[in-house]
Amino acid sequence: MALTGELILYLFKTKILKNSSLTRDIVNLRIAAPEDFCRKAAPGRFIMLGNDNNLSDPLLKRPFGICNWGKNWFEVVIKMVGKGSRQLGLLQEGALLSVHGPLGEGYPVKNSAPVRNHDESVIMVAGGMGIASIASCLLPTAVNDEIKREKVLLYGAAKAEELVLLDKIKECRPNLRIETITDDGSSGRKGFVTELLKTELQVAGNVTFACGPEPMLKSVQQVLQEFNSKGFLSLENRMACGFGVCLGCVQTIVGDAGSGDVKSAKVCTQGPVFPAEEVIF
Amino acid sequence: MALTGELILYLFKTKILKNSSLTRDIVNLRIAAPEDFCRKAAPGRFIMLGNDNNLSDPLLKRPFGICNWGKNWFEVVIKMVGKGSRQLGLLQEGALLSVHGPLGEGYPVKNSAPVRNHDESVIMVAGGMGIASIASCLLPTAVNDEIKREKVLLYGAAKAEELVLLDKIKECRPNLRIETITDDGSSGRKGFVTELLKTELQVAGNVTFACGPEPMLKSVQQVLQEFNSKGFLSLENRMACGFGVCLGCVQTIVGDAGSGDVKSAKVCTQGPVFPAEEVIF
Amino acid sequence: MVDLNVEIAPGVVLKNPVLTASGTFGYGREYADYLNIAELGAIITKGLSLKPKVGNPGVRITETACGMLNAIGLENIGIDSFITDELPVLQKLKAEVIVNIFGNNQDDYAAIAARLDQVEGVRALEINISCPNVKAGGIQFGTDPDAAASLVAAVRKATSLPLITKLSPNVTDIVKIAKAVEDVGSDSVSLINTLMGMAVDLDKKQPMLGNVTGGLSGPAIKPVALRMVYQVAQAVSIPVIGIGGITSAQDALEFLLAGATAVEIGTANFVNPAVGAEIVTGIRDYLELRNYEKVTDFIGSLQ
Amino acid sequence: MVDLNVEIAPGVVLKNPVLTASGTFGYGREYADYLNIAELGAIITKGLSLKPKVGNPGVRITETACGMLNAIGLENIGIDSFITDELPVLQKLKAEVIVNIFGNNQDDYAAIAARLDQVEGVRALEINISCPNVKAGGIQFGTDPDAAASLVAAVRKATSLPLITKLSPNVTDIVKIAKAVEDVGSDSVSLINTLMGMAVDLDKKQPMLGNVTGGLSGPAIKPVALRMVYQVAQAVSIPVIGIGGITSAQDALEFLLAGATAVEIGTANFVNPAVGAEIVTGIRDYLELRNYEKVTDFIGSLQ
Numbered sequence A, B: 001m002a003l004t005g006e007l008i009l010y011l012f013k014t015k016i017l018k019n020s021s022l023t024r025d026i027v028n029l030r031i032a033a034p035e036d037f038c039r040k041a042a043p044g045r046f047i048m049l050g051n052d053n054n055l056s057d058p059l060l061k062r063p064f065g066i067c068n069w070g071k072n073w074f075e076v077v078i079k080m081v082g083k084g085s086r087q088l089g090l091l092q093e094g095a096l097l098s099v100h101g102p103l104g105e106g107y108p109v110k111n112s113a114p115v116r117n118h119d120e121s122v123i124m125v126a127g128g129m130g131i132a133s134i135a136s137c138l139l140p141t142a143v144n145d146e147i148k149r150e151k152v153l154l155y156g157a158a159k160a161e162e163l164v165l166l167d168k169i170k171e172c173r174p175n176l177r178i179e180t181i182t183d184d185g186s187s188g189r190k191g192f193v194t195e196l197l198k199t200e201l202q203v204a205g206n207v208t209f210a211c212g213p214e215p216m217l218k219s220v221q222q223v224l225q226e227f228n229s230k231g232f233l234s235l236e237n238r239m240a241c242g243f244g245v246c247l248g249c250v251q252t253i254v255g256d257a258g259s260g261d262v263k264s265a266k267v268c269t270q271g272p273v274f275p276a277e278e279v280i281f
Numbered sequence C, D: 001m002v003d004l005n006v007e008i009a010p011g012v013v014l015k016n017p018v019l020t021a022s023g024t025f026g027y028g029r030e031y032a033d034y035l036n037i038a039e040l041g042a043i044i045t046k047g048l049s050l051k052p053k054v055g056n057p058g059v060r061i062t063e064t065a066c067g068m069l070n071a072i073g074l075e076n077i078g079i080d081s082f083i084t085d086e087l088p089v090l091q092k093l094k095a096e097v098i099v100n101i102f103g104n105n106q107d108d109y110a111a112i113a114a115r116l117d118q119v120e121g122v123r124a125l126e127i128n129i130s131c132p133n134v135k136a137g138g139i140q141f142g143t144d145p146d147a148a149a150s151l152v153a154a155v156r157k158a159t160s161l162p163l164i165t166k167l168s169p170n171v172t173d174i175v176k177i178a179k180a181v182e183d184v185g186s187d188s189v190s191l192i193n194t195l196m197g198m199a200v201d202l203d204k205k206q207p208m209l210g211n212v213t214g215g216l217s218g219p220a221i222k223p224v225a226l227r228m229v230y231q232v233a234q235a236v237s238i239p240v241i242g243i244g245g246i247t248s249a250q251d252a253l254e255f256l257l258a259g260a261t262a263v264e265i266g267t268a269n270f271v272n273p274a275v276g277a278e279i280v281t282g283i284r285d286y287l288e289l290r291n292y293e294k295v296t297d298f299i300g301s302l303q
């Protein structure tokens, strides 16, 4: 905050360095960024991304996880689901973008700002595009060098083609155990990723990081509770601003310890990652 | 009209074949088009052009003169003045467009639909982007073959760089006399194009075609009246639809002969070219 | 094949719920080059008055963010020319025709309604009580429940044609006005007309429009339109026709979901003259894919 | 150097006419990373009530064509937390602070105004009589001239702070309401608050927003805002603050031209948190280029 003299968030215009298609409607954008920005990136943090060529439709920027970064670039993986993501996903090399970020508090890994927990090894659970968030714990060299405590990656998607980023992840973490599962059985078992999680939780002493669609996060929460195991969920509530002023993204969470109350938290600044037991869906 | 079984207007999606910059803010787009469409093109007719990639901002299509055409393509020259023209002007080869047209009634040249007058030779007067409309009498091979009755091209612009399309015109009509004039004297004389017109009108028996900004057309009208000479003006009133339904483009013109009344005409369907003496500015 | 028939007023069953909005479809035949206008639910004519009307001077249209302002000023050819020159063409083209009417006062409205009463080929009248561009007429009727009721009652007496009252959104409580006209015999209501807006030309330091203010239409107004349609549909028992910013089948379906029995397409016709036919197809495909037997099962099914 | 000072209420001279709109600028310090908030004319806080308020459940925002709908439900930390936790920070940042207030009834409004009366660092109050998301409070006051006047009169009695009344656009005649509050001592008026709108989720067959309806903001509403500002500025003699869809210096200048003494930037802050500072610069450059000595010569100069 400017108050303390230290700039934590950046607002800048930049360029697409590369747009690679991962599937018919999922792309991987590599984007140029200032070094200061990249130093503040951390697993689970995100940015608000806007097309700089467009007029006022779409109007708002869109939130995407920073799934990888280096000295002066970062990457996002975008699934084109509506007008905003489609317009961004179709931009080519050289196109201009506006970026705010890095935003939010990420997963409690060693080098992320809020060190909440870093003892146990981590079960990573990704559902669909949740992989973009989970990948931010696995791909960046910065993270790679400091923590290597992931135990397994459990990755579910509708079908085999939608399991993206696996090659990259294998390259960065050759020894990581990866289990996939699909709705239609086209890769790994047929079923939901929470089934894989149940198996992993048979052994205690781990912490779970999960990102995916809300129904999946709900059942991850249930499973964790069942096994009385610790975990963190990354939420994707709708956002207008990304920096705590619109109150559009709030999530009901449990109130002060023991009070039985609930309170509302801004997913953009207090999250997007929350302790699993605190979220009230 | 479908009533008569003959389709006069076309509505189609197409591609940019080429975008060539003429100046920093003027481009020449070559656009693919069905042969039927091209057969209906004629000097002074126009199209409504919309960017097919955009969402709803800008919303409406924009009118541009068909300044040249061949068997299955046509060209427009676009000056980027606001959000609509800028977005279109920045599109590159392969970009998708929506087109309606050809629209309107053009200049009374031999092979254009409404043959109103084709005896005299023609003094062509272009002011600024009015050249796009005037060029439609000079560039197309179709026109070139049938009529060669232009006497001179009088072309005024703010400064030398803004005198566009001259090379092309010289190529198509090597024998055409061309006089230029600029506000700052950077090409030809310093002054307004109507001064050149006065000189030409010293000799009687010609007809004038003029296109340019409204103040220029007003003074062309005055000069013609002064010399009691016949002429046609191409107007550029704002248009929402281009095919006669919104009544946004209407121009006050003189009413039925001798009645002294005025009436309103739709520039898009009854124009854009009107006999000079009929227009009431 | 899903049944797209809708009854927009007692006895007025249209083959589908897609109509064209007044003032954006000319007198209909201008579109005959682009689509088979007989395939539309109905076309609604440009607003007609007893005598021809010239409209506003100066710039009449200007684009705004995702919308446009117009101040045409209800220019029209007058009811007699319409009946002799336009209506026969529309009948030949087999279009269903609804005539949009307005006047400067109650008598004008009644007179034009009476004039159309026995005219063949007119399915219903849409009473424009809401045009923001006519100072003397429209606006007062459209913004006061009593004035609106008294006007509609007068028209009701003058004709046996089904009556659709077209409501203004420039009011504090559109539900009140809808109920007021329902009470005096309006067979249905259509909404919304344009929102009153303005644009200025910074270079010239003048209003953009000759008329200073104009009516805002297009996608920009869709959220307001959808809200009003939803509110009115909850409150009245006559059919509601939804208008405002509809550019696609998805938009149209959203209005039907919110309770509209039919929709009118306005500004979108300027952008894509074939849009009406495309929306009919889009609605059919959507409902078929989801195994609806008839569109009326879908209408108002918002949870 | 052009003089950008404007007096938005008697004695409240701001260094420039660019303010931030309530609910889009948090309590101000959230933006301190992006711009020097002391360079803005003033910041207007999120709407504050006597007690903290939780807001609406479910989805609270959704994007529409060139705009957005919000149904936050006036969630806020309550006036006491604001005074202890936020205001000192704003004072340290040297921001000019205007506090936006609301309540569920007249007494609430008067109480919060009284509470703020002697608080240092508060330049003026903006009374939100127009939030469409509070059923019990806001809306009735904002849509009826008598209720608005009685509310503002009560607040007037409770405080000596300058009062800006923020008007709702969801009314038939905004000029009437503006005059009513002028008569009972409002020092200025600000307009517009959001237009009431709605969006539906076709897949889920449900309203998009948890609260069903929400407030429309952004470029889509600019023409309506500009029209109302122009109308009100013609009719009242107190300063008018223009709000609605302003995203650039050009937009801001258009409102000033139409008669606004100052402007508030809302939704645009979400898109570009530095927009306020950019607009100040843009206005200065525009006026300098045209040799204006002071912005007040430009205000209301529409021909």
Ligand SMILES: Cc1cc2nc3c(=O)[nH]c(=O)nc-3n(C[C@H](O)[C@H](O)[C@H](O)COP(=O)(O)OP(=O)(O)OC[C@H]3O[C@@H](n4cnc5c(N)ncnc54)[C@H](O)[C@@H]3O)c2cc1C
Pocket: A046, A058, A062, A063, A064, A065, A066, A076, A077, A078, A079, A080, A081, A082, A083, A084, A085, A086, A129, A132, A133, A235, A236, A237, A238, A239, A272, D063
């Ligand atoms: C912190 C965070 C991180 C995210 N990371 C990624 C990522 O790395 N990769 C990725 O592909 N997506 C990510 N998302 C989701 C992404 O932001 C949305 O898919 C995108 O904003 C949709 O915009 P649209 O204009 O394409 O969709 P719209 O046309 O607005 O809507 C299309 C669909 O998407 C849903 N939707 C709209 N906005 C959001 C939103 N803000 N969040 C969730 N769903 C939404 C709508 O309900 C609708 O069903 C993230 C979201 C958040 C909040």
Ligand SMILES: Cc1cc2nc3c(=O)[nH]c(=O)nc-3n(C[C@H](O)[C@H](O)[C@H](O)COP(=O)(O)OP(=O)(O)OC[C@H]3O[C@@H](n4cnc5c(N)ncnc54)[C@H](O)[C@@H]3O)c2cc1C
Pocket: B046, B058, B062, B063, B064, B065, B066, B076, B077, B078, B079, B080, B081, B082, B083, B084, B085, B086, B129, B132, B133, B235, B236, B237, B238, B239, B272, C063
């Ligand atoms: C029949 C016809 C033929 C035309 N042919 C050409 C051509 O060949 N080449 C060319 O460059 N331009 C031509 N024009 C003008 C062109 O249509 C406008 O420049 C364009 O529509 C402006 O759109 P915009 O969104 O860029 O401007 P906006 O952002 O909407 O406005 C920018 C400026 O352009 C003016 N303007 C806006 N719309 C129009 C309009 N329809 N007509 C005139 N001025 C407008 C505005 O007053 C404003 O000053 C023609 C216009 C007509 C009616």
Ligand SMILES: Cc1cc2nc3c(=O)[nH]c(=O)nc-3n(C[C@H](O)[C@H](O)[C@H](O)COP(=O)(O)O)c2cc1C
Pocket: B246, C021, C022, C023, C024, C046, C047, C048, C070, C072, C074, C100, C128, C131, C166, C192, C193, C194, C216, C217, C218, C219, C221, C243, C244, C245, C246, C264, C265, C266, C267, C268
């Ligand atoms: C250029 C124009 C002219 C219009 N003329 C009329 C009219 O004559 N009578 C009428 O009732 N509504 C008229 N309208 C309003 C439309 O019928 C419609 O209610 C409005 O445009 C909102 O729908 P849209 O957003 O789909 O355009 C006109 C609208 C436009 C844009």
Ligand SMILES: Cc1cc2nc3c(=O)[nH]c(=O)nc-3n(C[C@H](O)[C@H](O)[C@H](O)COP(=O)(O)O)c2cc1C
Pocket: A246, D021, D022, D023, D024, D046, D047, D048, D070, D072, D074, D100, D128, D131, D166, D192, D193, D194, D216, D217, D218, D219, D221, D243, D244, D245, D246, D264, D265, D266, D267, D268
């Ligand atoms: C998310 C959001 C929250 C808002 N909260 C308030 C509020 O608490 N009090 C208030 O008076 N107006 C509130 N407003 C209205 C704005 O202050 C402003 O009047 C409106 O958004 C129109 O301006 P804009 O188009 O520039 O956004 C809010 C608007 C938005 C978008």
Ligand code: FES
Pocket: A238, A239, A240, A241, A242, A243, A244, A245, A246, A247, A248, A249, A250, A266, A267, A268, A269
């Ligand atoms: S997105 Fe605006 S407060 Fe979180």
Ligand code: FES
Pocket: B238, B239, B240, B241, B242, B243, B244, B245, B246, B247, B248, B249, B250, B266, B267, B268, B269
């Ligand atoms: S542009 Fe619509 S009638 Fe001419």
